Amino acid sequence: MAEQKRRNQILTTVSILLLLGFIYFAENYLDLYIVRILNVCAIYAILGMSMNLINGFTGLFSLGHAGFMAVGAYTTALLTMPPAVKQQIFYLTPLIKPLDQMNLAFPLALLVGGLLTALVGSMIAAPVLRLKGDYLAIATLGFAEIIRVVFTNTQSITNGALGLKGIPALTNLWWSFGTAAFTLVVLLSLINSSYGRALKAIREDETAAEAMGINLAKHKTLSFVTGAFFAGIGGGLLGNLLGTIDPKMFSFMFTFNILLIVVLGGMGSLTGSIISAFIVTFANEYLRFLDESINLGFFVLRGKVGMRSVVFSATLMFVVLFYRHGLMGSKEFSWDRLLASRVCQRMQGCFKKRLLKGGYDQ
Amino acid sequence: MSLLKLTEVTMNFGGLTALKSFNLELAPGEIVGLSGPNGAGKTTVFNVITGVYEPSHGQIFFMEQEITGMRPDLITKAGIARTFQNIRLFKGLSVMENVLIAHHLHLKANYLAAMLKLPGYRREEREMRERSLALLERVGLADLRDEQAGALPYGMQRRLEIARALATNPKLLLLDEPAAGMNPKEAEDLTAFIKEIQTEFDLTIFLIEHHMDVVMNISELIYVLDYGMTIAGGKPAEVQNNQRVIEAYLGVNEDVED
DSSP, X not given: OHHHHHHHHHHHHHHHHHHHHHHHHHHHHSOHHHHHHHHHHHHHHHHHHHHIIIIIISOOOOOOHHHHHHHHHHHHHHHHSOHHHHHHHOOSSOOOHHHHHOOOOHHHHHHHHHHHHHHHHHHHHHHHTTSOHHHHHHHHHHHHHHHHHHHHHOHHHHOGGGOBOOXXXXXXXXXXXXXXXXXXXXXXXXXXSHHHHHHHHHHHOHHHHHHTTOOXXXXXXXXXXXXXXXXXXXHHHHHHHHSOBOXXXXXXXXXXXXXXXXXXXXXXXXXXXXXXXXHHHHHHHHTGGGGSOEEOSSOEEXXXXXXXXXXXXXXXXXXXXXXXXXXXXXXXXXXXXXXXXXXXXXXXXXXXXXHHHHHHHO | OOSEEEEEEEEEETTEEEEEEEEEEEOTTOEEEEEOSTTSSHHHHHHHHTTSSOOSEEEEEETXXXXXXXXXXXXXXXXXXXXXXXXXXXXXXXXXXXXXXXXXXXXXXXXXXXXXXXXXXXXXXXXXXXXXXXXXHHTTOGGGTTSBGGGSOHHHHHHHHHHHHHHTOOSEEEEESTTTTOOHHHHHHHHHHHHHHHHHTTOXXXXXXXOHHHHHHHOSEEEEEETTEEEXXXXXXHHHTOHHHHHHHHOOOGGGOO
16 A cells, blocks of 8 residues: 555656656747647646536536636736737727736736636625526526626727737746646645535535535535636636637637536546546647548548537537546546556556566577 | 424415424434324425425424524534435445535534645544544444445445434434335334434434334334324324324225214
8 A cells, every 4th residue: 555655656746747847848849839739728627627616526507617717818818918008909998097007927917817706706606506407507608698798898998899919928838737737736625625525415415415514505605616716717827828818709619618628527527627628629629620621532521610519519419428427437537547447457568578578588 | 491392383385285283392312203194294394394494384493492494504503413215315425425524514624724724624624534434333334434325225325324414413313214115124223223323322313204113112202194284192002093093094984984
């Protein structure tokens, strides 16, 4: 046991060092396209984990994530944009007073974005969390749409439909991966605590949870607000990665993408959400050929924009119908399970055989 | 002094009166049974006491404090724990987690302290684990603590549900048909078990039971409900021979009338 624990510690340390090395390498040597995809991966991992806390661990079927992201993205963007740029893009209606001169450091702006999103989350939590199941989904979906419409019309704060341009590109791999790691550590620690168990109890059986003395309103709000906080931070990172944001970006499709990640990775598995965030994001890039014309030699398939979405929707249906647990179910990644897996065993077997053979040759 | 007192409690669902002018008084340390045919309103009594329903009329007092219409979690906190007729464990979680969750209401550390694993929280978590393990040992489930609760055999699920209720540290334990679906031998073991925990944890027990032999064997007093009304109440032997009880269970022979 102790030996195993030590081995796992070593493996974890080595992986973290490798990851740090890789980030350094990627930042300095890989082309911008790949770096950008990696950034999106990490941000989607944050968004996936935060949604998983609400939907997967607490069992609240919430579809308001795009709204949370929008609040975080706009807040962080407005707080990091230089005053000159703000003056330039707010040409229809000037930006309201204190905001137009404000300029905060990136981490501080992210934090404020997260906190403001958490505040918005706590305000809608009281009315919305009285609802259950489908009704909750509809209400939260409505909330996200309201945010979008409000942002389209508050010209003097959000620049309306014109959106924000020239947001400083402050998000790099260190920030996105660092935040993702921070999110993972905090949420893991939460779900393994007594509060996390209470959230899981609510997911399993609300009536029984209440009969065991769990204050449903309080715990649901805690989960919802914590999820909103991290969604806001994720949104902030995204805005400062893309450089431009507008209200249309934060439509239901965005929430759907995150939901896909959560379901694919496994409802109730944070590490599952991370793995599937990478898979979905990379697939989204490498399936681009589906949107273009494909020449099969004897026949040219006319490309249809949106074919990728069809693939993703079909995948989601397939997962929900036949593979409901997703990649990880409700389990977290562990070295023990990975090393005990069939693929890994076979690899180890091959490796040992090679070594033996090598020995005979000499 | 009465531990629990219900006065003239009535529960209407639209036009249906599930419970009518129900009166009850439980003294500390008693084991009292509640019986009656299907649909008589027995579980409604439990749901009204535990705050799942707010009664249409009447009042409920627990330890001299009125608890009518209070939130279920606060009632549990005040010291009333229950089990369910159709077992409601947290099926996907482990046996240990089920019991740990029931300790959560006594946790003093706040959300952030728990998330950051501050020393105060760590100590509480350790204590919770120790107490949970002791409880599981007491009900004979300690070896199965890492099993999924839903995977346990039926009888053990019943025991786990009782252990989980005990973990909330109740003064009054409400058991909803604890012997349902058990064979006579299992029911007998359960009866002994209930008596043991009653003395061991200094509990007052109010139980719903269909199994007449279980109810007769264990209860000092029995109330019988039919169509939401109390038709009998008293010592087991008296109730057993009560004409209205027999009619409620077996029906009235209409030919004999007049």
